[in-house]
Amino acid sequence: MLRKIWEHRADYAYVLPAIAVMLVVIAYPIYYTIDLSFFNTPPGLQLRDKTFVGFNNYTTILTSAVFWKVTWNTLIWTVGSTVISFVLGFAAALALHRDFFGRGVLRAILIIPWVISAVAASYIWKWIYHSDFGIIGAVLVGLGLADRPPNFIDSVSTVLPSLIVVNIWREFPFAMIMMMAGLQTVPDQLLRAAKVDGANAWQRFWHVTFPHLSNVSTVTILLLAVANFNSFIIPWIMTGGGPSNASHIWITHIYELAFGRQRWGVASAYSVLLFIILMTLGYFYVRALSGNDRRDEGA
Amino acid sequence: MAHVVLKDLVKTYGSFKAVNEVSLTVNDGEFVALVGPSGCGKTTTLNLIAGLIPITSGDIVIGDQVVNDLDPKDRDIAMVFQNYALYPQKSVYMNLAFPLQMRRLPKAEIDKKVREAARVLDMTQLLERKPRELSGGQQQRVALGRALVRDPAVFLMDEPLSNLDAKLRVQMRSEIKRFHQDLKATIVYVTHDQLEAVTMADRMAVMNGGYLQQYDSPAQVFAHPANMFVASFVGSPAMSLIPLEASTANGDTVLKSAEGWSLGLSQLNARKAQRATGRKVVLGARHSTIKLHKSAVPGAIPAKAYTVEPTGDVTFVQALLSGAIVNISVSPNIAVKPDEQIWLEFDQERMHLFDGETEMALEAA
Amino acid sequence: MSTIAETSRRGQAHRRMRIDGWRWGGRIFLVFMLLYTALPMAWMLITSIKSGFAAMQFPPQWWPDQPTLASYQKLLDPQNSVGQDFLRFFWNSLYVSAATTVLSVIVAVPAAYAFSRFTFPGRNFLFFTVLLRNMFPAVIFLVPLFILMRAIGLVNTHGSLVLTYLTFGLPLAIWLLKGFYDNIPVQLEQAARIDGATRFQAFILIVMPLSTPGIIATAIYSFIGAWNEYIYAYTFLSKNEQLTLPVGIQRFFSENTTDFPGLMAASFMMSVPVVVLFLVLQRYFVRALTEGAVKH
Structure with missing residues (x-):
């Protein structure tokens, strides 16, 4: 083994810079977070004064009502955003697959929300949702659907769905690009064969196109799920987690615990729990990716 | 030109033996075909001679030099690949010039040699084209030209004809044979097609399962197959x-x-x-x-x-x-x-x- | 004979109707998606050319009575304190993003190449370790990185951002580029090495030019990621003159929350560079995704 490593020493030179950066910015923080999760820390990050408290931070979290509230929010946020983004993106990719006049322009427009910053998107939608001067409220009132403009993001019941709409707005283009790329790889011959065999449009999609895209779909869904699980900017800027925690998800909650209330130990314990969940997701992610990596072991 | 000697050549991947104690000598100016079904170790053997993969044990001699640890570039060889491996971003001219540029020849000499090779292979009018604008046969010819322009000690060819259609293949077969006769080149030629080996080679090395089965002139291999594998592999329809x-x-x-x-x-x-x-x-x-x-x-x-x-x-x-x-x-x-x-x-x-x-x-x- | 012809004709008519149904469904859907995508952006633009007073009306003015570029003038005016700040944020963002992009490419290209071409012990393990970085949210790394940056004296420097951005751009960059290199026939390099090139020359002279689209895609991705990043910039930087755009804009408008035309104008200007960059180079990006991530 050592001899083998030595024989390949030149190969490592290529990956060394990448690995070095990763080690500093991943391995060390992970170690540090796990370590800190067993301590009680005073505000202001005076870490000399931290005291060991064992699993106390973890029990605090798991017994708090906020934890379950935030977990439920995170679940709705992640699943809702992921599923709808994927379905909309896939459908748009299918609709754009056939050539028609203006396709390129339309595709470009649909991709723009994905490119612009989440901060800008948050402000745009905050303005659209504005409880006094928001355009949606005005349209609803104008059409006689509401007496006065609704309070989209200041109300406990509508805040989370409203934020999910914003998130989908930014995210469906990613699914669309991925699926468009995938659609290009569906062999034409197979579709023609299915046509000759008498399959209609839906059957061709279901029996040829969709199975062919299963790998891309898995990767796309996983990437979306991870990104959504890790979202921060949209809820943070638009509502800061409010009103009364109705739009807090794990990440915003952890951030607030750490940098808002300076409870570093508890925040670290939260991070460790998050880490465990992500490792589970990561297992599937890696499996899906390695399904994409069927290259022979060559020279 | 030079001779090539393989002595007890072994290549293993983990526990898999791709090439097993292969010993053979290719004389100066000889055309030798390595032939066998896919996975028999013939291409691995060629890559070992080229130095593209490291050998596990044994010796490779080119000319009078043991080249076991030399880089491909220092072995004085040229190679023609099955998919031609023409540099897609370079014109035909630049493809032919590349090996000479790598050897830091003066510009004027490079130009002279490239034009000479183009003239020999009858593709002067193609020099400015990009590989993707050429037909399969033309690409094949450029690949040959790139090998030829260097005037190497040994030519290595890895199934150079298998991507051509049947008619062109027969034509290129005689061209390569002619090329060998004119240049008195030492050629090691890998093919899975026994007919190519029989028609072109001075001697053929039949391989199977990483082992050299028989190494002799096509007539001898045909008349006296050493074993049942060679008997059934050489000749069509099979024995x-x-x-x-x-x-x-x-x-x-x-x-x-x-x-x-x-x-x-x-x-x-x-x-x-x-x-x-x-x-x-x-x-x-x-x-x-x-x-x-x-x-x-x-x-x-x-x-x-x-x-x-x-x-x-x-x-x-x-x-x-x-x-x-x-x-x-x-x-x-x-x-x-x-x-x-x-x-x-x-x-x-x-x-x-x-x-x-x-x-x-x-x-x- | 005639019955056969008739049934087949009827069959055809039937099928054409079906296909039309799908096609129309698709069109209606696309119109819906276009409205969903474009209307918010249009509203941003319309608001940005209103006066502060005109924006605060109910019902809103669908098109401003008196369109004005005052918000843009204010943001781009180096004489005015708002303009000074905005231009400085803009410059900071540009600087940090460009540095991140250059470094990403320099680090990702050799790594992706090695993962694609070489088999060395631990190759798969290292590759997936790199990919796993994508799994973790910024927040997990925030506290320890903050402490780390403080220890090595990078807090309140742009270096801390570049280093951090590098790590979240790298995994996808390496993955995309690896897919690209997988699709470049290894024989091209072998040919180059036989033609007299060293392994490194073969890489620089033959492989690099062929992977240009992948490198461009990687660069766009890194640039956009860095340009839009918020959370690290929000945490690591506290000095006003160092802020990048996303954080700067937020600081800015948390002070005067009602200047929506100004906010929309700033959002628009923040989006312009990345949108233009992406639209110009999008075909490389889509191609890289196809070759790198999808086609195998």
Whole structure:
């Protein structure tokens, strides 16, 4: 083994810079977070004064009502955003697959929300949702659907769905690009064969196109799920987690615990729990990716 | 030009032995074909000679130098690849110039050599094109040109014709042969097509499962295959191999079939058959050495025609005999129908006998 | 005979109707998606050319009575304190994003190449370790990185951002580029090495030019990621003159929350560079995704 490593020493030179950066910015923080999760820390990050408290931070979290509230929010946020983004993106990719006049322009427009910053998107939608001067409220009132403009993001019941709409707005283009790329790889011959065999449009999609895209779909869904699980900017800027925690998800909650209330130990314990969940997701992610990596072991 | 010597060459990937103790010598100016089915180790052997993959053990000598640890660029070789490996972003001219640029030749000399190579290969008018604007045959020619322009000690060719259509392949076959004769080049040529090896090479090295099976001139390999694998691999249609049992009674040795018939043997063949390790002997016969009779003849074996394939100037008949398929070629004016009863007569002079246990050719002592 | 012809004709008519149904469904859907995508952006633009007073009306002015570029003038005016800040944020963002992009390419290209071409012990393990970085949210790394940056004296420097951005751009960059290199026939390099190139020359002279689209895609991705990043910039930087755009804009408008035309104008200007960059180079990006991530 050592001899083998030595024989390949030149190969490592290529990956060394990448690995070095990763080690500093991943391995060390992970170690540090796990370590800190067993301590009680005073505000202001005076870490000399931290005291060991064992699993106390973890029990605090798991017994708090906020934890379950935030977990439920995170679940709705992640699943809702992921599923709808994927379905909309896939459908748009299918609709754009056939050539028609203006396709390129339309595709470009649909991709723009994905490119612009989440901060800008948050402000745009905050303005659209504005409880006094928001355009949606005005349209609803104008059409006689509401007496006065609704309070989209200041109300406990509508805040989370409203934020999910914003998130989908930014995210469906990613699914669309991925699926468009995938659609290009569906062999034409197979579709023609299915046509000759008498399959209609839906059957061709279901029996040829969709199975062919299963790998891309898995990767796309996983990437979306991870990104959504890790979202921060949209809820943070638009509502800061409010009103009364109705739009807090794990990440915003952890951030607030750490940098808002300076409870570093508890925040670290939260991070460790998050880490465990992500490792589970990561297992599937890696499996899906390695399904994409069927290259022979060559020279 | 130079000679190439492989000595006990071994390449392993983990526990898998891709190349197994291969030893052979390619003489200066000789055209040697490495031939075998896919996965037999022929391309690995070529890559080992080129230095593209490191050897596990053994020696490679090019010219008078052991090149085991030399970089490809220092081995003074040129290589033609199956997919041509033309640099897609470079014009034909730049493709041809690249090996010379890498050797830091002066610009004027590069230009002279490139134009000379283009003239020889008749593609002066293509110099400014990009590879993707060329036909398969033209790309092939550029790949040859890129090898030629360097004037290397050894040419290595990895299935250079297998991406061409049948007609072009035959044409390029004679061009490469001509190229070899004109340049007196040392060529190691890998192919899975035994016909290419037989028609082009001075000597052919037949490989299977990482082992060198036989290394000899095509005529010798054809006439005296060393074992059953070589016998069935070289020649088309393949040599028929019929598993039988030798038995000796009253001093006469015959080959008995499970179907009940038996075949008498000439004295020479009888001596060969007696040298088999067990009783199992495999009879090998090429299609042209079997005579087909429409009625019983002394010494002929009864069989049933299975399929009949007329090709114009010769008709191939396949018959079932002792569980094996036997190919026979007959003149087209002999009408044979499927399922017809026929009699087969084997030529004692030109038949091959193989040891049923070791699969090696049986020779009289 | 006539019945056969008739049934087949009827069959065809039937099928054409079906296909039309799908096609129309697709079109209606696309119109819906276009409205969903474009209307918010249009509203941003319309608001940005209103005066503060005109924006605060109910019902809103669908098109401003008196369109004005005052918000843009204010943001781009180097004489005015708002303009000074905005231009400085803009410059900071540009600087940090460009540095991140250049470094990403320099680090990702050799790594992706090695993962694609070489088999060395631990190759798969290292590759997936790199990919796993994508799994973890910024927040997990925030506290320890903050402490780390403080320890090595990078807090309140742009270096801390570049280093951090590098790590979240790298995994996808390496993955995309690896897919690209997988699709470049290894024989091209072998040919180059036989033609007299060293392994490194073969890489620089033959492989690099062929992977340009992948490198461009990687660069766009890194640039956009860095340009839009918020959370690290929000945490690591506290000095006003160092802020990048996303954080700067937020600081800015948390002070005067009602200047929506100004906010929309700033959002628009923040989006322009990345949108233009992406639209110009999008075909490389889509191609890289196809070759790198999808086609195998």
